[in-house]
Amino acid sequence: LMSKSILETIVEQRKLDVAQAKLQVPVEDLMKALDVYPVINFQDRLASNGGKVTVLAEVKRASPSKGDIAIDINAAKQAMLYAQSGASAISCLTEPKWFKGTLEDMKSIREAITNLENRPALLRKDFIVDEYQIYEARANGADSLLLIVATLTDEELTQFLSKSRELNMEPLVEVATDEEMTRAIKVGSKVIGINNRNLHTFTVDLDTTKRLIANSEGASDILFVALSGISTRSDVEQFEAINVRAVLVGESLMRSSNPMNKIRELQGVPLVLVKICGIQDEEMAIATAEAGADFIGLVFAESRRKVTLERAKSIVQALHKWRRNSEKSMEAILDGEQKQDSREWFSERCQDLSRAIQKTRPLVVGVFANNDVAWIQEIVDSVGLDIVQLSGTEALNSGLQFSVPVWKALHVPESEEKSEENFAEIRAQKFAEKFQEARGFNSALLLDTKDATALGGTGRVFDWEIATALTNKNHQFFLAGGLNPENVLGAVRAVSPFGVDVSSGVESGPGVKDLEKIQKFIV
Numbered sequence: 001l002m003s004k005s006i007l008e009t010i011v012e013q014r015k016l017d018v019a020q021a022k023l024q025v026p027v028e029d030l031m032k033a034l035d036v037y038p039v040i041n042f043q044d045r046l047a048s049n050g051g052k053v054t055v056l057a058e059v060k061r062a063s064p065s066k067g068d069i070a071i072d073i074n075a076a077k078q079a080m081l082y083a084q085s086g087a088s089a090i091s092c093l094t095e096p097k098w099f100k101g102t103l104e105d106m107k108s109i110r111e112a113i114t115n116l117e118n119r120p121a122l123l124r125k126d127f128i129v130d131e132y133q134i135y136e137a138r139a140n141g142a143d144s145l146l147l148i149v150a151t152l153t154d155e156e157l158t159q160f161l162s163k164s165r166e167l168n169m170e171p172l173v174e175v176a177t178d179e180e181m182t183r184a185i186k187v188g189s190k191v192i193g194i195n196n197r198n199l200h201t202f203t204v205d206l207d208t209t210k211r212l213i214a215n216s217e218g219a220s221d222i223l224f225v226a227l228s229g230i231s232t233r234s235d236v237e238q239f240e241a242i243n244v245r246a247v248l249v250g251e252s253l254m255r256s257s258n259p260m261n262k263i264r265e266l267q268g269v270p271l272v273l274v275k276i277c278g279i280q281d282e283e284m285a286i287a288t289a290e291a292g293a294d295f296i297g298l299v300f301a302e303s304r305r306k307v308t309l310e311r312a313k314s315i316v317q318a319l320h321k322w323r324r325n326s327e328k329s330m331e332a333i334l335d336g337e338q339k340q341d342s343r344e345w346f347s348e349r350c351q352d353l354s355r356a357i358q359k360t361r362p363l364v365v366g367v368f369a370n371n372d373v374a375w376i377q378e379i380v381d382s383v384g385l386d387i388v389q390l391s392g393t394e395a396l397n398s399g400l401q402f403s404v405p406v407w408k409a410l411h412v413p414e415s416e417e418k419s420e421e422n423f424a425e426i427r428a429q430k431f432a433e434k435f436q437e438a439r440g441f442n443s444a445l446l447l448d449t450k451d452a453t454a455l456g457g458t459g460r461v462f463d464w465e466i467a468t469a470l471t472n473k474n475h476q477f478f479l480a481g482g483l484n485p486e487n488v489l490g491a492v493r494a495v496s497p498f499g500v501d502v503s504s505g506v507e508s509g510p511g512v513k514d515l516e517k518i519q520k521f522i523v
Contacts, residue, residue, distance in 0.1 A: 006200070022132055042089065042123065042191065055089075059082075059091070062098070084260060084522075089143075091146075095126050106141060109122060110141025111141070122142050129152075134167065144164075147164075150180060157173075161173070161189065178212060191223045192219075192224055196229045197228035209239060225246040230247045230249050249262075249263075257359060275501040278303075278503040287515050296363075297503070300371070309382065312383045349444060350498045364384070365385070389406070389446070390406060408442045408444075410434055428470045444478060445477045447467055448480040449480075461482030461483075476497075
């Protein structure tokens with residue numbers, strides 16, 4: 001006798017689970033709850049990105065092939081990160097034994113996203129074997145649910161499609177072979193997901209989607225979704241070329257330290273790292289991390305945002321616990337490399353930063369200005385800082401004196417008389433010379449507004465034409481000075497910086513951080 005596949009085993013168990021569920025919550029009770037959560041059109045939501053591929057982001061605690069992935073994840077918080085990043089739909093596993101998901105996970109996600117403007121559609125991803133589960137999905141906030149052709153007869157598939165549509169849910173119908181594709185089209189499926197993972201062996205072949213679409217007939221009005229094994233922008237581009245309208249991504253998002261950036265990467269949105277500076281307490285630090293910040297700045301220089309040593313230690317300990325990692329993810333520069341061009345040097349250091357953020361986020365930056373070197377190093381060691389930022393008039397070669405990477409702030413005059421015809425080019429050239437001087441000693445440079453009375457946090461903008469002239473010559477840096485939720489997108493589009501740094505622009509009053517502004521800035 002042949003042994004059962006994983007799929008067959010799961011389906012048998014789900015039939016037993018449904019029998020138990022019916023005893024605990026009769027279908028009549030589910031039918032009374034059908035109007036609790038208004039439905040949006042799943043198909044329309046997936047097709048809402050102007051012809052570009054949309055992301056169906058999945059909350060998945062575990063899987064039969066990979067075991068535990070993120071077993072302790074807060075499903076609602078993870079889903080909010082997906083929603084804030086522009087995911088068109090969110091998939092939630094609700095199978096409890098192999099995928100460790102629950103209906104409570106899905107319901108908590110719906111509660112979290114339900115009032116968002118243009119909210120993502122919510123998909124129940126499970127092994128549907130009984131009409132009861134369709135009522136269950138609708139009553140717990142789903143806009144759609146998965147129907148796996150391999151587990152259903154044509155009669156069941158037709159019945160479940162009809163019942164789902166009766167409840168205003170357009171299902172995602174999953175296929176993995178040519179025969180299943182033919183069956184899905186024959187019963188009138190409108191949204192078909194092609195699984196690149198063989199559900200009997202759990203091996204992945206991304207060419208499955210391409211092959212099945214090429215062999216499908218009568219599929220002109222069908223919205224195709226690629227499922228499983230998608231982790232890079234090049235994967236997505238491969239599917240865009242063959243008229244796939246959405247991709248389902250699960251494991252790579254669950255394992256990412258920054259799922260917001262991962263979704264943007266998959267959608268082809270340029271990645272810009274974000275530093276929120278001037279955090280002064282543990283609660284705001286954690287909330288800022290949860291909002292998606294890549295770096296959190298603690299100010300040790302004289303400022304209204306200055307933190308005490310003890311408070312800084314407490315903040316860093318809280319962040320280490322949150323990110324489940326206190327290890328240093330970047331090495332200090334030990335000796336100055338003077339031979340390399342500054343563009344090449346800072347490009348490589350920025351790549352180092354990006355890799356570090358993928359592993360551990362957020363990194364904690366200590367901000368100093370004209371402070372004693374030994375004192376700064378003492379703070380680094382006792383607090384556990386990841387990076388030192390020098391925002392004063394320190395020499396550009398000061399970075400080798402510390403055990404962690406160093407960023408150096410360069411201050412740009414707020415406004416100057418533009419007497420020369422090529423004003424921005426001339427000013428940019430002067431800063432390019434500073435970049436060359438700073439190479440070999442610093443991991444990153446930061447352009448901020450020059451002020452006679454403050455070394456940052458002024459809330460004032462310098463002339464972005466100078467910064468744009470630098471990026472046009474392939475210089476990479478962080479942009480600071482007067483950024484806020486209203487102008488940051490314009491700044492990113494105009495300048496294309498490697499990262500952005502904000503402090504006063506996300507405050508409700510002097511030195512008082514505003515979480516809503518932080519969230520808007522990051523998104």
